Structure formats: structure tokens, C-alpha cells
Amino acid sequence: MKNAEIASMFERIADVLELKGENNFRINSYRKVARVIGDLTHDIKEIAEAGKLEDIPGIGKSHAEKIEEFLQTGRMSKYEEVMEGVSEETVTMMHISGLGPKTVIMLNKELGIERISQLEEAIKQGRLKGLKGIAEKKIENILKGIKLFRTSQERIALGVAFPVVNRIVNQLKDVKGVSAIQPAGSLRRMKETVGDIDILCAGKQGRKIIQSFVNLPEVSEILAAGVTKGSVRMDEGLQVDLRVVEKDSFGSALQYFTGSKAHNIHLRDIARKKGLKISEYGIFREKKKLGGRLEEDIYKKLGMELVPPELREDRGEIEASQEGRLPKLIELKDIKGDLHVHSNWTDGSSTFEEIARYARKCGYEYCVISDHTKSTRIAHGLDEERLLKEIEEINKINKKLSGDGFRLIKASECDIKNDGSMDISDKVLAKLDIVLGAIHAGFKQSKEQITERILASIHNPYVNIIVHPTGRLMSQREGYEVDMDKVMEAAAKTGTALEINSFWDRLDLNDVNARKAKEMGVKVAISTDAHHLDQMWMMQLGVGVARRAWLVKQDIINTWPIKKLLEFCKRKTKHKT
Numbered sequence: 328m329k330n331a332e333i334a335s336m337f338e339r340i341a342d343v344l345e346l347k348g349e350n351n352f353r354i355n356s357y358r359k360v361a362r363v364i365g366d367l368t369h370d371i372k373e374i375a376e377a378g379k380l381e382d383i384p385g386i387g388k389s390h391a392e393k394i395e396e397f398l399q400t401g402r403m404s405k406y407e408e409v410m411e412g413v414s415e416e417t418v419t420m421m422h423i424s425g426l427g428p429k430t431v432i433m434l435n436k437e438l439g440i441e442r443i444s445q446l447e448e449a450i451k452q453g454r455l456k457g458l459k460g461i462a463e464k465k466i467e468n469i470l471k472g473i474k475l476f477r478t479s480q481e482r483i484a485l486g487v488a489f490p491v492v493n494r495i496v497n498q499l500k501d502v503k504g505v506s507a508i509q510p511a512g513s514l515r516r517m518k519e520t521v522g523d524i525d526i527l528c529a530g531k532q533g534r535k536i537i538q539s540f541v542n543l544p545e546v547s548e549i550l551a552a553g554v555t556k557g558s559v560r561m562d563e564g565l566q567v568d569l570r571v572v573e574k575d576s577f578g579s580a581l582q583y584f585t586g587s588k589a590h591n592i593h594l595r596d597i598a599r600k601k602g603l604k605i606s607e608y609g610i611f612r613e614k615k616k617l618g619g620r621l622e623e624d625i626y627k628k629l630g631m632e633l634v635p636p637e638l639r640e641d642r643g644e645i646e647a648s649q650e651g652r653l654p655k656l657i658e659l660k661d662i663k664g665d666l667h668v669h670s671n672w673t674d675g676s677s678t679f680e681e682i683a684r685y686a687r688k689c690g691y692e693y694c695v696i697s698d699h700t701k702s703t704r705i706a707h708g709l710d711e712e713r714l715l716k717e718i719e720e721i722n723k724i725n726k727k728l729s730g731d732g733f734r735l736i737k738a739s740e741c742d743i744k745n746d747g748s749m750d751i752s753d754k755v756l757a758k759l760d761i762v763l764g765a766i767h768a769g770f771k772q773s774k775e776q777i778t779e780r781i782l783a784s785i786h787n788p789y790v791n792i793i794v795h796p797t798g799r800l801m802s803q804r805e806g807y808e809v810d811m812d813k814v815m816e817a818a819a820k821t822g823t824a825l826e827i828n829s830f831w832d833r834l835d836l837n838d839v840n841a842r843k844a845k846e847m848g849v850k851v852a853i854s855t856d857a858h859h860l861d862q863m864w865m866m867q868l869g870v871g872v873a874r875r876a877w878l879v880k881q882d883i884i885n886t887w888p889i890k891k892l893l894e895f896c897k898r899k900t901k902h903k904t
């Protein structure tokens with residue numbers, strides 16, 4: 328898909344126009360186009376081919392022409408014209424806090440600075456001193472900004488940060504003087520990667536609270552410790568800031584620091600039109616404070632429902648909230664069982680009984696045992712014979728468990744082979760309750776081949792869920808190329824679900840694809856792919872992705888009663904596809 332590339336070109340055009348001091352209206356229209364394209368759930372090429380570019384809100388005739396030109400020729404003359412004589416890094420520099428377009432232009436003119444490293448060098452040599460508008464303080468701020476920019480480039484996976492932050496919150500919530508504590512920022516929005524972490528706390532005796540925070544055992548370095556704010560680096564390298572605010576402003580501060588930027592800008596706009604002002608301290612009319620203790624206060628005074636944090640990306644949630652049609656998002660407590668867990672029969676570490684006991688402790692009614700099949704050799708995948716034995720063994724355990732309402736579900740994470748056939752014969756697949764189809768090899772096949780492979784497995788009457796549908800590993804590789812539209816179309820038609828794999832490094836489907844799945848009528852499974860019991864908590868991450876995708880309980884097959892789930896799986900065999 329060219330969506331991201333085209334979005335960043337429009338973003339760049341807006342940046343350069345801003346550098347050149349063009350009028351705000353034009354700049355903003357390009358920024359809006361960038362954001363709208365970045366959020367699209369469909370391939371922009373297909374929209375263009377259907378002649379529907381201008382149906383996208385925010386995209387006018389001239390934007391559409393530029394997009395068409397790029398799709399047809401691989402070039403966009405407007406972009407080339409604007410970028411003429413401007414270096415990429417100069418454009419990046421204007422986003423560094425303490426700089427801004429005017430300073431960047433001045434530094435370029437006076438000192439020929441085009442790069443961040445040149446700027447640092449110039450500061451070191453004292454060459455900025457005496458330039459117009461550059462006081463000592465300003466130089467300090469620029470240096471701070473550069474440092475901040477560098478760390479912001481290093482984002483951390485949500486699943487790495489999440490448990491660390493939970494531990495901090497759990498340790499601080501009982502500290503004397505703390506009346507409320509809550510993480511904010513992209514972590515609260517469950518974005519798949521997070522930058523620095525902001526935790527907000529309402530309470531008195533700020534200094535004492537901050538001291539408890541900076542002295543937590545996992546802190547590796549104290550960066551700052553004041554009365555209302557402390558800042559530390561944790562063992563994982565994560566920077567965490569704790570702010571102590573007045574009880575009276577806790578809600579507004581939480582709203583403010585949760586973001587996203589786009590969401591908050593849109594809210595401020597609505598406030599302005601109503602003659603109101605919102606800030607981290609509250610919502611105001613003139614000097615009069617109308618609210619701020621609760622997050623709801625802000626939204627209510629703006630005539631809106633409280634928007635769940637995961638939706639706050641300005642992707643239509645504000646309008647939905649104004650019109651009272653926010654979805655009732657899926658919650659962790661709706662999940663009735665994990666649909667993808669490995670046991671010690673292959674590369675997992677736990678026995679069936681251990682898994683059953685643990686799943687019950689998670690409040691589940693069932694848990695799916697889905698071990699690998701023979702093609703995945705490193706995992707000692709099962710062949711037909713061993714899989715049949717596994718089925719027998721699970722039957723025995725279930726007999727033992729019967730009476731307390733919990734059961735293990737017999738499944739297999741069956742490899743989709745290079746030619747699209749399944750790794751286990753249909754005869755044996757037929758004996759399972761659920762079959763997961765997975766690609767673990769042949770990633771370098773062409774988009775067409777991979778797509779055909781997945782389509783073939785979707786058309787196998789025994790395959791119920793395609794797991795980790797794009798194969799990405801966030802820390803290591805992008806996924807294989809696959810035509811998601813075709814996959815989703817077939818999945819919807821055949822009653823095959825797609826997985827949100829909750830494993831921290833996968834989160835696959837991601838939020839954009841999961842939202843698209845819903846739009847295309849595909850049912851979604853949320854599962855952990857746990858190989859150890861202490862990985863089953865990651866269900867929360869998958870639920871976060873689903874919430875970001877606007878999914879509700881009915882969209883997710885493992886929120887259904889077990890009977891309905893198994894019927895959904897069996898239905899496919901009845902109506903052979």
C-alpha cells in the first residue's frame with residue numbers, strides 16, 4: 328500500500344510551506360490530507376481506481392490530482408517543486424522543540440546549518456551567540472529539544488512498557504497522600520509503541536510522593552525530583568515522568584496528557600467555538616472554572632460523551648461522541664477464553680493441566696490448546712500420529728475436569744504450506760474443535776503467492792482462524808506482503824475469523840487492519856499465542872488493539888458462549904466452501 332508514503336509526502340509539503348512562511352490555510356489543508364490518508368483503512372490505489380478519491384473528506388480536486396499523478400508515475404511534481412533546494416533534515420529540524428520554522432530558516436541563512444549535528448557543533452563553538460533572537464536561554468532550550476528529539480526517535484513496544492508501568496502504579500497507589508494515580512499518554516491509548524511515559528497522580532505532599540517514586544527499586548537513574556514532578560529512567564531504558572496535580576485538576580490533566588495531539592487540537596477548537604478554554608488545569612469560561620476534577624467534566628461541558636482513551640486519535644471519535652454514537656468497546660472481562668496457547672507437547676513449557684488451572688484463574692471458561700504442526704520443525708511440530716495422541720490426552724483431562732464447567736479445546740496451529748495446502752490431513756483436522764491456519768515460512772514469496780496461499784487455507788472447510796495474518800515481528804521484521812482486501816473478503820464470505828495476536832512483538836492484526844476487518848464483516852479472534860503461562864496476561868494488549876479498532880463484544884468470537892463459538896467453527900464444514 329502506498330498510503331503511508333503518500334501521507335508523509337503531504338506532511339512534508341506542509342512542513343516546507345511552513346518553513347517558507349506560506350499561509351496557514353494551505354499548510355493546514357495539506358496536513359489534513361496527510362492525516363486522512365494515513366488513517367485510511369483501504370488501499371488508496373483502489374480508491375483512486377474506483378474514481379473515489381474526492382469522496383474522502385478533506386481531499387479536494389487538486390489533492391486528488393497529485394495523488395493520481397504519484398500512483399501513475401511514482402512522482403509528484405508538487406512535492407519535487409516544494410522540496411527543491413531544501414534538505415530533508417532541515418525540514419525535520421523544525422519539529423524540534425525550541426526551534427520552529429523561523430529559527431531553522433535564520434540558522435540556515437546565517438550559518439548554513441542544514442543538519443542537527445551541524446547545529447550541535449555550532450552551539451559547541453559558541454557560534455549562535457549574538458545572532459538575532461538567540462539568547463542564552465534559547466540555546467539551552469534548543470539543546471534540550473535536540474535531546475528530547477533523539478529519545479523520541481527511540482520508541483518502545485507497548486508490551487514492554489505496559490508491565491513496568493503497572494508495577495509502578497501498583498507500588499505508588501498505596502503511598503500516603505495519593506488519592507488517584509493513572510498512566511497517561513500513548514500507553515493509555517494502547518498505541519503499539521510508546522515514547523516516554525507520563526503517570527499522573529492526584530495528591531497532597533507532592534515532594535514525599537515524588538521521593539517514593541524516584542526510590543522505587545527498578546529505577547536505574549534519577550533525572551529530576553521536585554515537588555510536582557519526578558523523572559526517572561527505568562532498568563528497561565524507559566523514561567517515566569510522574570506529575571502530582573491538585574485533585575481538582577486531575578481529570579483535566581489526565582485528559583491533556585493522554586492526547587493524542589490531533590484529538591486535543593480538535594477538542595480545543597470545539598471549546599473555542601463555545602467560548603470555552605481547556606487546559607491541563609480545567610475547563611474555563613473566561614476566568615471561571617467549570618470543571619476538571621473528572622475527565623468526564625471536560626467532555627460533558629463540550630456537549631460530548633467521554634471518549635475512551637484508545638479512540639482518541641481524531642479518527643471520527645469526536646463526531647461520534649457529539650452524536651452519541653460511540654461504540655461500547657470490547658473489554659478484557661468480556662473474553663471467555665484464550666484461543667491460541669502452546670503446551671509442552673511442542674515448544675510451550677506447560678502441561679495441559681497447568682494451562683487449564685491457570686486459564687481458570689484468569690476467569691476463562693475454556694482454553695484452546697493449539698500446538699504447532701510438523702513443518703515447524705524447530706518447535707517439534709506434531710505429525711498426524713502425535714496430534715491424534717494429543718487429542719486423546721486432552722479428552723482425558725477434560726473428563727477429569729468435567730463438572731466444574733471448564734474445558735480445554737482441541738486445536739492445532741496448522742502450517743499453511745508453500746503451495747497453500749495444510750500441513751495436516753483433512754481427516755485429522757476434522758477431529759479437532761478448532762483449526763488455526765498459520766504461515767511460518769516462505770515469507771519471501773510474492774504478494775500474489777502469499778495471498779493465494781492464505782486464500783487456499785481460508786477455503787479449506789476445517790480452517791477457522793487465520794493467526795498472525797501479516798507475520799510481522801515488530802522488533803525484527805515487517806510482515807510478508809499480502810492483499811488484505813482479498814483475504815478479508817474471503818474470510819467474511821466463508822465464516823473464517825482473523826486473529827489479533829496479542830503477543831507483544833506481534834500485535835497482528837494491528838489496529839488499522841482490525842478496524843478494516845470489522846468494516847468488511849470479518850469476525851475477529853483475540854488470543855495470546857502464549858508459550859508460557861506468564862505470557863497469558865498479554866490478552867490485555869490484544870484487547871487494546873481491538874478497542875483502538877472500534878471493536879465491540881459481538882465482533883470477537885471468544886466473547887461468545889462456548890456453544891456459539893463451536894457452532895461457528897463447525898458451520899464452515901457443513902456448508903463446504
Ligand SMILES: [Zn+2]
Nearest residue numbers: 740765767795
Ligand atoms: Zn504461529
Ligand SMILES: [Zn+2]
Nearest residue numbers: 667669740856
Ligand atoms: Zn502460535
